[in-house]
Amino acid sequence: MHQSAAALRPWVLHLAQPVDGGVARVVLDLARAQLAAGLRVTVACPGGPLATGLRELGADVRDWRAARSPGPGLPGEVRRLVRLIEEVRPELVHAHSAKAGLAARLAVRGRIPTVFQPHAWSFEAVGGLTAALALRWERSGARWADRVVCVSEAERTTGLHAGVRAAYTVVPNGIDTTRFSPPPATPPAHAARSGDGEKSPPGSPGDENPVEAAAEAAGRPIVVCVGRLCRQKGQDVLLRAWEDVLGVLPGARLVLVGDGPDREPLRRRAHPSVRFAGAVADVVPWYRAADLVVLPSRWEGMALAPLEALGCGRPVVVTDVDGARESLPPALAARCLVPPEDPGALAGAVTGLLSDPALRAALGAQGRRHVLARHDVRHTAEQITAVYRELLGRAPAADDATARPVPPECRESIHP
Template sequence: MHLSATGPGPRVLHVTQPVDGGVARVVTDLARAQLADGWQVSVACPRGPLAAGLRRLGADVRHWDASRSPGAGLADEVRRLARLTADVRPELVHAHSAKAGLAGRLAVRGRIPTVFQPHAWSFEAVDGTTARLALRWERWGARWATRVVCVSEAERARGVRAGVAGRWRVIPNGVETQRFRPAAVDSVRAGLLPGTDPRAPLVVCVGRLCRQKGQDVLLAAWETVARRVPGARLVFVGDGPDRERLARSAPPSVLFAGAVADTVPWYQAADLVVLPSRWEGMALAPLEAMACGRPVVVTDVGGARESLPSALASRCLVPPDHPGVLAAAVTGLLVDPPLRASLGHQGRGHVLDTHDVRHTARAVTGLYRELLGHRTAVSSTEYRESIHS
């Protein structure tokens, strides 16, 4: 297929079940870049803010009602996705995350180029029999992925160790460096936390409130931090299934901002951003924080080490599920403003050099072109027969 720069570009169908958090931001960033580059972009996803935002960008959004986890409705979800795919007639399918990766590969079964991007492996999110089933599926389903895109070398290596025989491509996550940028702390903080002491140390944790993100570990560490840094405050930005449980055990110095339309001001207002995840592929929150010139403390999981410059990796990585170590790292940075400023400056430069979303989008589009370069166009009837056979 000749990919002309003058006529309509090829059509890609993104499939996603998550409609918030990092996966939604990745899909939005890719759709925006691909539309600007002349691609025809369709997205299959549940209704919600993600769908509305993609429509505003000009994407062709198709409603695909799917639950977050596999269940009794999976077969019907796969059938509906197969019909949707046949109607859209994409030249390539890009499935994001475990659930969409499962349904998308079952619906297409390798009949057209299929990119699967796990955004952290499904078998790390569960235990026992469920984890064994998830691992068995990932090993089996790899045959129906033309490429498996990992956001870090660590994520790829985890898949290899687990026995997933993928055809790999590592494309690190990126962020919008013009949107995520430094700002004066005092002015931003006054708008977010009116009536509070603007000089009080502020720690911000951005992410879905769930076991993966480890907010319970940060809460366990916070008692020590608050004792050693009087007046310090912690804000959780985001919502999720663990909110009620976390709020019950939180002291008055901990605030819950809930889901917000724009996380940028919270990064800009922070003295320190913390992400105590138990597993990741390569989390966006530390990249976004560094792009805003803020230092970070993150757990040494997934692609965390790859996402940081060496100066931050040596000071700002802590082991997961260790509240005492986390408390020491957070405290050490809160009491050292010059060090925070230095690390924030280095982090911003690192993101500009290596994690600009434009680099990520170009790499993904380059992969698409590589996969489509050898294909020839098919008629509508031939396509429908192929996808349903």
Template sequence: MLHVVQPVTGGVPRVVLDLIQQHLTAPDAPRLLVACPEQGPLAGWVTAAGADWLRWDATRSPGTALPSEIRALARLIARTRPGLVHAHSAKAGLAARLALRGRVPTVFQPHAWSFEAVEGTAARLARRWEVGAARWASRIVCVSEAERATGEAAGVRGHWTVVPNGVDTDRFRPEPPAHDVLPRARRAPHDAPPALAGTDPRAPLVVCVARLCRQKGQDVLLRAWPEVVRRVPGARLALVGDGPDGERLRAGSPEGVIFAGAAEDPAPWYRAADLVVLPSRWEGMALAPLEAMACGRPVLLTDVAGARESLAPGHRAYCLVPPGDPAALARAAAGLLLDAPRRAALGAQGRRHVLTTHDVRQSARAVAAVYRDILGAERPKCRESTTS
């Protein structure tokens, strides 16, 4: 079993790691291989988890090196001879499907469609590629019904399975009860991130955990922030993550915003937050809101693919705003910051929702069922070709 992964930062490698960790606990666990670049944390993560890492040098986006990246991946596949290849995200899906062209059972998981990330001619070319390349995927796994619908609307025809993202609900959990004796407004969480040192723990804290890039919409949140502070004096904002837009976002940031950098473990940030915001322009189904809800924190999301499906029933009225609308984002964020009882109720309900609907063990079992289904369908074909 070979996972091909690029990008190696953000939510995609965490999904891959969770899958590997869960699948390695199975009694009949196969040998698990992961082909990805050395840069980023994934190579070390998978090795520590007990899988085999294969170095595959590949850039995040297609470029002039793409032909050599495809040849290198084809050599890795020929050497390791996996029974199934699972390609994660657009770039890995591009390289793996061109390297294999259907010769090995292939699962493609977009983790948000490539044509949503670009505009104009680039979007048309990406859409045309996805439509044509679908024939080389034994299964297309989407993380939300909305992501599947987006693909179908673009003309992608394939054998679909929707497996909602899951998170580790043991790792992402509320603070221990002993720390809940005092109201949140009068204390800091026991594992508060060092970047909050020197700030007033009584002041409401909004946290956004995401790569600093156009997709995640931190620029919209920064435009909304002065109005939030006007309505909720003293409110604090922390952007947790790094990425290509970091310098630009810092240059245009209102005074006092905390740029915390990337956090290998974002759980302390979620637990420190009064509200977790993700103002994305597009998604498949983001991990950060699920992790925040698992920690018992209320979330505020933009109404993009997967957002509605990730929320608990009844939360849409309070927790969804239109994408790209700073005024709506500011009104909703301020309203939640000023309503502590509602935040507490949303956080508790969100935790229960994630436990029943988005536990990583459920997701891993669903993906394993996809593998079994594909391999079971392939075996008769192999026997026929052997005897013909």
């Protein structure tokens, strides 16, 4: 006798902190796809844009008060999470990013199936004693994760080389390829400059909009960088490179889309040709207005911004950090990857592409095809759900290239 469809639906509790940026977009997109597939989904997070977006989807959202980084409030955060888990009684917990992963594993301690998704390793984000403590925790905390889901093979390799012995599965990041798509008929930048492109929603918090910026550029090349304004995303490196770009293309314009702790220091050092759009409600019009999208990160798991830009048919230049090479088709990987923290190489790649419209168009089209084939969020959600079913004993282990068996040397550390 077959089990009913309801009996096959896992009830997952997603735990998320941070509540903005790429991690929040992953959680939101995953929840949307899982709800559409009939899964029962609850998300616990500390309010913010993520909670608002989830409620608009109709998801069950629970308030979990927690700071972005570990600190003296951690014991209270863990206690609140224990109570929340007792109330929700999920079949499985899926913790996103380092802070939520820390709290979830301390709260659950292996009592129910737990998935931890780092979205870039915590020990890469810090230095000195803090990095050593973060690495020590990740090595120890791995025993309380039934599965560590990495968004790239490179992220998994980084974990293994650092001694994080766990049961790993690699599931590449995905995006909504319907939302992140080229505009109809006219090229994105030309459409925006003629007033036919999409505008940012009224009242969005940014201090610029793509139509106005593109119109002001009046045919000059526009470079867009989408990301939180912080050390990880490397906008400071881009500003250093931008001086060299202007030496070759003095009419070029750069737009930084996003907000964060480095906003004012970056503003003080920026050339007048650099605009700060702030945090916007919809980044799609900015991708479509761009001639080139750049993300000069210092570290990543697999960044969303390049995938979103490629989905919109825009070529990208990215630094060769974890996940970057895997997220690009071969033609772009050969031309569009530069070493991290290398302003000269970054400037050379940017000026080379800005000077060759035909190449940009070809690379953008290849990028769109690649994202459709490899990085559709629906495929990502299906692979994540397969992990859930495996851990809940409802299906055999996935037999594909992204499902990684537990290495023999890791098995003894999966369970205490």
